[in-house]
Amino acid sequence: MCRTALFLFVLLAGMVTAAGGAYLDGMVMRMSDRQVVGFPQMIDDAAGADVVFVSETHDNYRHHATELEIIRALQARKVALAIGLEMFQSDGQQALDDWTAGRLTEKQFIPLYYRNWNFDWSLYREIFLYAREHRIPMLALNIPKRIVFKVAGSGFASLTAAERKGLPARVTCDLSNPQTAFLRHTFKEVYRHEAGGRLFDYFCEAQAVRNSGMAMNIARYLKREPGRTMVVLTGDWHAVKYGIPGELGRFGSFRSRVLFSIVPGLDARNATSDMVDYLIGWR
8 A cells, every 4th residue: 555545544544533533434444455445345345254343442432333334235235134242142142032023122122231231222222223123133142241250260261061061162362362462451451460370361261262252153153044144243352353253263164354443553554454354434
């Protein structure tokens, strides 16, 4: 990509931040050749994938607007969709089935949503309403919280045989994974503790069990429904290729695309095609 185009993308992305999140029409960077392309070109490519990972910062409304626009654009291309959600634990699937089937009112569904996720319902409301209107299946991908908390406190080895049921057979914290550096930084920020020793290992294993567990749940669904494309809505550092997408290959061969809304620390200046397929100029 020429320096002028890169400068323009970075400059306009900065203007998005300064302007409070206005949409940059067409400001999408294809990372394979670092070219600025149109939103429709990105969607055309994504439409041929088995899995489309769309990143979000959970409390960023503009990221959720991006997710909905991508879903709408794929739906308009007659792609048979499913929507995979980090926000729901796998044991909460019935609530999603009842919602998309129209068996629950919004008032009835909201308490079930908050049983699974802490971020404000209004951030996700339009996505959920759209899925129900178009009868798009929604899949609960995440590992139950009680499992994640136990791994974070005592490690994956502490799980009983019953607790391991439905989880990947082997989960370890891969210290060679580039995501580990991010996890070390997060660990120090959250726990105010040096990122070493068993405490960090358990924290890292908890993230690994989430990534591998969500990948396994994606693969299971796609094997049952081979004609569908799953749009996976998940946090920034689960969406990058060394997160859930990297684990997906353990469970089968799937064509995936990672569509990433720029965030502080990952933008056109330092992102690579080893991390994401497209950078989107929203903030």
